Structure formats: C-alpha cells, structure tokens
C-alpha cells in the first residue's frame with residue numbers, strides 16, 4: 001500500500017463531496033493528499049509531510065488529533081460495546097451525555113436531547129419537530145419557515161431547503177419546505193403579517209454565518225431575533241453545528257447574547273471531531289407536545305442514533321474542556337488570530353477584508369481595486385493549495401480563506417499558520433503593499 005495505490009483506488013471508486021469529479025480524477029488542480037495520521041493540530045500525509053489542520057478537519061476538531069483522553073475514552077468504550085440500538089433500549093453513555101448537555105443550560109430551559117448523526121440530521125430533526133409541534137397544538141397553518149439569505153444548514157432535503165446558497169439548492173427548491181428568506185432583522189420585521197402567521201420557526205446560524213464566507217451578524221442581533229420570535233409566537237431554531245463547543249469563544253454562541261432557543265442543533269464539535277454524532281436539544285414545552293394519546297410520537301430515528309462510541313467521545317470531549325480549561329484559554333488565542341489577520345490586511349492590498357468571530361475567521365481576497373476576482377480564476381482555492389507547500393491545510397470558500405483551527409492550537413502554531421498564509425498569498429499574488 002502506498003500513495004499511488006490509494007490515489008488510484010480513490011480515483012477509480014470514490015465520489016467526494018462538493019467536488020468536480022472529472023477534475024479530481026485528472027489530478028487538477030492537484031492530486032489529492034492522502035492523510036494518514038494526526039497529532040494535536042498537525043496532520044501527516046502518506047508521504048510524511050506535516051500540516052497544521054487550519055480547517056479543524058472541516059470544522060469538527062476541538063482538542064487536537066490523537067488526544068490521549070479522547071483515545072482512552074473511545075478505547076474503553078470499545079472494550080465494552082461499540083453500538084447498540086437506541087430504539088427500545090437505553091444506554092449508559094447516552095444517558096450521561098444527555099444529562100451533561102442539559103446541565104450546560106439554565107434549569108427548565110433546554111431539557112431534552114434527541115440524538116442523530118450529523119449537522120444536517122440535527123437540523124432535519126428540528127424542522128420536523130417544529131412542524132409536528134404545530135400540528136399537535138392546534139396550529140396547523142403554521143408550518144412554514146423563515147431562514148436567512150446565504151445561510152447553510154446542511155445537505156439533506158429538509159435542511160438544504162432552509163439554506164440560502166442558490167448553487168447548493170436551487171435545482172431542488174420545488175421539492176423542499178416552504179421557506180421565506182430574509183437578509184437580516186430589518187427585512188424580517190418588514191415581512192407581511194400573512195407570512196408570519198404561517199411560520200412555525202425561524203432558523204439562524206447564531207453570531208456568524210460560516211459557509212457564507214464567515215460573515216458575523218451585528219452585535220445584539222440574536223437577542224433582537226429572540227424578542228421578535230417571542231412577540232410573534234414563532235419558534236427559534238439555532239443551528240450551532242459550526243459555532244457550538246467553543247468556536248466563537250464561549251461554549252455556545254447563544255450564551256454570548258443570553259439567548260435560549262426553542263431548538264438547538266449541535267454536531268461537528270460535539271464529539272471533539274472524533275466520531276459522527278449530533279444532538280437536537282429542545283425546551284420542555286416542545287417535548288410536552290409529543291406526549292399523550294394518539295399518534296403524537298416523533299416517528300424519526302437513524303440506525304446509529306445515540307451510538308455508545310459517539311456518546312463516549314462526546315463525554316470525553318466535555319471532560320477535556322474542563323481538564324484543560326479550554327474556554328479560559330481562548331481569549332489569548334482570539335487576540336493572536338485578530339493580530340495575525342490585521343497584519344495580513346495591512347501587508348497585502350489583495351486582502352480586502354478580514355472577518356472574525358472568536359476562533360472563526362475569514363480572509364477575503366479581492367483585486368487591489370476592490371473588485372472581486374473572476375470566479376473562474378478560483379483564487380481562494382489556488383491560495384489554499386499554495387498554503388500546503390508552507391505546511392497549512394485550509395479550504396477556501398470562494399475567495400475567502402477560512403481560518404478555523406482546533407481550539408487546542410498553541411501560540412507558536414498560530415504563528416506558523418499565519419506565516420503559511422502570508423507565504424501563500426505572497427506566492428500567488430506577489431504584491432506587497
């Protein structure tokens with residue numbers, strides 16, 4: 001087994017997400033890296049080259065790779081059992097995890113946890129629950145949703161129909177949920193009463209839109225949105241799939257504005273980025289509508305719901321948050337990111353804007369004139385590829401370079417990350433101010 005063998009088998013049999021497979025198969029613009037191991041924030045490819053995981057393995061990894069506490073917890077659980085059905089059975093790890101997740105919120109707020117597999121299914125559950133809640137509480141006409149332009153909530157049909165990125169969903173639009181998209185609070189407030197009267201819930205990525213090239217919302221917006229929802233009898237679904245588990249500087253983004261949603265969607269960082277698992281947390285009053293006589297149960301579930309291995313990883317990740325005082329260590333790192341971003345913006349005219357929310361950042365590249373680069377130039381992608389040569393893995397969104405490392409990244413590693421970005425921008429654009 002070697003690099004060539006793995007790449008050949010991949011090109012022959014594998015199908016990658018969001019990928020132009022013909023280019024991939026042709027090795028354009030570059031042959032894939034085959035990642036074989038990790039240690040802390042570093043990943044190693046099959047040729048022995050090391051890279052900082054600047055994208056936290058697609059926004060999942062929290063405490064670093066190959067973490068001894070995470071490994072030990074997963075291994076210990078493996079020695080007992082990997083997975084048992086959650087349909088008709090309980091399991092120790094899921095009971096403990098649900099209790100610990102609820103304890104992260106004030107009493108009598110988010111009291112119930114429904115487990116699923118990934119960010120998309122966490123959202124899928126929330127929207128189906130939100131509709132069924134209305135059907136079971138005499139509000140049959142409130143079965144539509146409001147979402148935000150350019151939002152991203154996953155790729156299953158329901159979750160994707162809420163998303164506001166046309167390229168991902170326009171061709172399926174007529175098959176999805178009825179959704180009204182708004183640009184922000186002013187637009188929401190201007191909505192026709194008849195639309196609001198049909199709305200079950202509003203969904204938002206709180207504090208910052210990730211896939212929309214890292215765009216933070218104005219401060220206070222989330223609090224305003226909560227007030228608007230309360231005033232209009234509309235549920236609030238927070239999609240914290242990306243922002244959850246410390247990314248924005250606090251455990252959950254909603255805590256930064258003292259907001260409790262009616263539904264909270266968690267995934268990615270839930271298991272520290274070790275295993276696929278998701279949770280949809282709901283308020284007690286939502287859960288109560290699913291009790292009682294008749295067909296009121298939530299007929300939904302996946303084979304791997306509440307996987308014992310996944311729950312063990314999630315519990316271990318919460319332990320590491322405590323043992324390493326992860327959240328307390330973030331302010332210094334957030335400042336280092338801020339400084340690194342500011343330095344790039346000051347040095348390169350092509351750095352049009354830098355955007356940051358805690359440990360999540362985006363560097364938008366444009367021509368010196370402020371005009372966007374032509375899409376077909378794929379500038380962001382090219383710069384990300386160049387960064388590999390300098391020991392950094394990241395993935396751009398259009399021409400925005402994403403900086404979203406594991407929270408465990410150290411000061412010297414942040415410095416390395418910015419040196420690599422600097423070198424990649426310089427190599428590509430060669431235009432120092």
Ligand SMILES: Cc1ncc(COP(=O)(O)O)c(C=O)c1O
Pocket residue numbers: 059118119120121123152153154155205210211239240241242243267268
């Ligand atoms: C805000 C948000 N919601 C949902 C998802 C979908 O998560 P998954 O890819 O685990 O299905 C993502 C993925 O990037 C996301 O950023």
